[in-house]
Amino acid sequence: GEDVEQSLFLSVREGDSSVINCTYTDSSSTYLYWYKQEPGAGLQLLTYIFSNMDMKQDQRLTVLLNKKDKHLSLRIADTQTGDSAIYFCAEGSGNTGKLIFGQGTTLQVKP
Amino acid sequence: NAGVTQTPKFRILKIGQSMTLQCAQDMNHNYMYWYRQDPGMGLKLIYYSVGAGITDKGEVPNGYNVSRSTTEDFPLRLELAAPSQTSVYFCASSFTGGGAQETQYFGPGTRLLVL
Numbered sequence: 001g002e003d004v005e006q007s008l009f010l011s012v013r014e015g016d017s018s019v020i021n022c023t024y025t026d027s028s029s030t031y032l033y034w035y036k037q038e039p040g041a042g043l044q045l046l047t048y049i050f051s052n053m054d055m056k057q058d059q060r061l062t063v064l065l066n067k068k069d070k071h072l073s074l075r076i077a078d079t080q081t082g083d084s085a086i087y088f089c090a091e092g093s094g095n096t097g098k099l100i101f102g103q104g105t106t107l108q109v110k111p
Numbered sequence: 112n113a114g115v116t117q118t119p120k121f122r123i124l125k126i127g128q129s130m131t132l133q134c135a136q137d138m139n140h141n142y143m144y145w146y147r148q149d150p151g152m153g154l155k156l157i158y159y160s161v162g163a164g165i166t167d168k169g170e171v172p173n174g175y176n177v178s179r180s181t182t183e184d185f186p187l188r189l190e191l192a193a194p195s196q197t198s199v200y201f202c203a204s205s206f207t208g209g210g211a212q213e214t215q216y217f218g219p220g221t222r223l224l225v226l
Contacts, residue, residue, distance in 0.1 A: 043203075097142040
């Protein structure tokens with residue numbers, strides 16, 4: 001079945017770059033998403049990438065997609081303490097609207 | 112726009128009790144979803160709806176029911192609450208089920224504790 005895997009934890013120092021990785025199994029995914037969840041809050045869309053793209057940049061965020069390896073990454077440049085949160089990748093396909101989420105990566109940013 | 116709203120924010124239930132988690136959106140979205148998030152886990156889809164009057168099961172529907180009588184509202188019903196239903200429940204909505212408009216907007220969540 002469809003599955004999305006992420007590493008569970010990443011710790012970086014303020015100002016460094018963070019790279020959060022994700023692998024997925026459904027080759028028919030049309031869009032891949034990154035969501036951010038701050039403590040006690042719902043998920044907030046950060047960015048998404050269409051499956052025929054290799055890269056998308058949005059200010060401090062860079063998304064890389066390797067469709068052959070079914071690997072997605074999110075790079076946050078100049079990571080700030082306010083970036084501390086749980087980051088979820090998700091894949092979507094077809095027209096059902098259903099998303100498959102990974103288990104989330106907790107990003108800890110140390111001052 | 113208020114976006115996606117959920118009530119209550121937190122609830123404690125006794126085993127065997129029932130309750131309804133409310134969800135509403137004011138973005139005129141056709142698609143609505145209910146997820147549960149267990150500690151250290153990703154979100155699992157419980158039920159979803161592609162429009163008023165149409166609902167379908169997700170990955171973990173057992174123990175839950177939904178209805179969609181209007182575009183705006185998508186309540187989730189728990190009958191005979193069990194400790195395994197202790198979780199954080201998120202409601203989400205999206206305009207369509209395809210393309211970039213698949214983007215789902217989430218409510219703030221309802222924390223449910225079943226004792």
